[in-house]
Amino acid sequence: MSFNINEYLKNVLESYKMKHVETLMNNYIKKRDDVKECIEQKFSGLIYNPINSGSYAKSTEINIKFDLDLCVPVKKNSYNTIKEMYDSFYDYFYYEYRKLDKELIEVRKQKTSIGLQFQIGRDKIDMDIVPGRELNVDSYPENNDLNICDSKNNSCIQTNIQEHINLIKGKNSEREIIRLLKIWKYKEQFDIKSFLIELLVIKAFENNQDVTGIWEQLKMTLEFIKDNIKTIKLVDPANSGNIVSKTLTDYEKINLEDKFNRILNSINAYEENIKIFFPENSNYKIKENSYSSLKTNIYG
């Protein structure tokens, strides 16, 4: 039977869908809702409704790595400083919430968020809480702009979570490619921000609108990134001061170019090599697992 690369890629995406990890997902959603409720009670009057963020909110999640994050918009007058706001959320989880929820095993300060880790049965679940303050009194409902705390640099960063979510709304083809690149990223352990992947993929599609078929679209994106990564400047649409393309060092950009070049050449030489770079999630393969008995004879 001949190898159909488009069909293969569809199977890959299928194998990384959340439906395969339904129990984990349900635990996760329940936990997020519990946390949300507690925040709403504790900070009543000081905040707007928390919004879901992270890859799950954007539908770019894969079942080996996904974030169900919570962004908490805070009213302008609730705190004197952004730092004070950040600390009050941290203190809440560290001193109060921890006593209420025995499944919470770690609370840590991260760059812009408070990282929570829960142990639910055998699963460890990570959740990031991102508090952000509106720019002016009552401005959040109008424009969704927020200032979030950069706790590492003791400064603040303007952002707009809603705009990030809207950015890929309705872009189904782009989302498929984003998910494929995230599969590759976790398989290769390549340290690139998912947000940068999203911006790169959107840009690639903008420049090549008439490409159809998932493999052609993936190939087009890999080529676009390979050809442009060293020079392209990509800014956060919610904050022109945040240059997202700078989150990769020059070395990392060269590595990315080199890697994508190899991927394209390998697949060009032998189409089935795509399995090396974009493997199916072996736990949830669509077809019968062809490696159930391993054929190679290797020694060490």
Next chain:
Amino acid sequence: MDERIKIFNNIFSTSENIKVLEEFKEKYNQPVFYGKILVDNIKNPLTFDVEIPFSYPLCPLRNESSIRFYCHEIKGYRHLNNDNSICIHSETELDIEKKLKKEIEYLKNWIQKYYIEEKEDERYQYIVFPNTYDYIFMFSDLNCSFSKYENGFFDYSSILNNTFLIQNIVKKSGDDFGCNWTNSYKNLPKHYGIWIFTDKEPIKEKRLAITNWKDMETYFTQNDLSFIYHEYGYNIKNKQELHPIFLLIGYKIPNNQIHWNIIEIDKNNFPIIENNNKYFCKYIIIKWQETKNISYNRFFGRGKYSDKLTESKILIVGIGAIGSFLATSLTRGGIRNLSLSDFDIVEPGNICRANYFISDIFDSKIKALFKQLINISPYINITGENMRKSIPNEDYFYELKEKLNNYDFIFDCTADKEFGYMLDLMKLKTKIISFSITNQAKNFISITGNNITNDREEILKQFDSNEEANFIEGTGCHLPTFSASYTDINMMLSYAINLINNKLEKNYLINSFVITKIEEGSSFNLKLNEY
């Protein structure tokens, strides 16, 4: 007569400012030509005994100088060896006349620079000691400073009959500063010695060390002598009757470094006497012993691997032919934290291609390799990692996953496909590099990432070498093993280690790759395919 003698006499006698005092001839009973020359200079004419080896213009031994100029009239000058010969590194030159002229030029330059001008070198020259050594003491830079005339105790341990490691320098305050050896060395039985930190090198003439205890009277203070006298008497003599007493002398050398020299004190002829609370030294020869600073950067400097390897926590699983060589290679490259995992023992048949010895047979591979590795590096901390295979249905899987996530690199050298599959299931954050070879070492496969099983199957599909192992040792019911020699395996493995180290050094990604041996007529090439 050897034609060369004529050339020697001729070249020396026609050289400016040189007078031949004794013509060259074969030295009685020694494989050298001998002559005596006088070299005129503005400071003071110097007489040199000149020895030229029979092998001239070749050096008889590697690393030795060919010609030797001995001057017994002066002492202690820079680059004057303790046998009074000038330290000369002559270049390879196969033309006798050219070579000799160059060496005479070098001699004259030495006289000008180090005898007449007494120039200081940019590089520090260690003190020259007149005696031969019985013991060597090794130390590393300590993370502490000393003030003048400070003193205290030090611990040292024997690693071989005459080779010692300095362990700790203990100050009077009780603070102790240890050399950062691996725990295996730190835990060796300790002996005690005494140390004094002074403000100057123990030298008498130029770079030549003080040779007689009598001269130590002026080098040391009364306080120092009192310290040696009393501490020796009360604290050491009775405790360590079977061991000599050692005195360390420390002083500053350039680049904010501290150097230590060591003296062996003869217990039966103690060099210090006391009279009315004043201390004097006897007229006896000082027995200097050798010391060597083997701080990490000196020890590994010439061949260290990338910091990204040396400063990482590394686990090697499977220490057979591939894993044992990888471990020794990484150790020589200066890695500091290594963990080994293997359940096997050393079998006689392993020795021909894995890094084990006959004395290791039937010992566990971990124990056998551990012994070797700490014998290579005093800086490597080695632990054993006990593990079994598991799947996500049991708690052990998650415990093991957490443990494995603490490493920076895991080198899977097991060629155990089930083990690779378990690592895939764990989706570790750790960098995994899985090494294996095919039969006859036709391909060396290195798979990186957390999808080892799939990647290896896919990649190997493209190589026509899926042969089953076919070597059976003797007769009987043995599991066949693969055929490949020590060099078959290590040629490829060295290539792989080099490639990975190079990539880490230059911040490149480590890709999966296959090295393939391609026979071409009577020769072969190695081809690298990266993915």
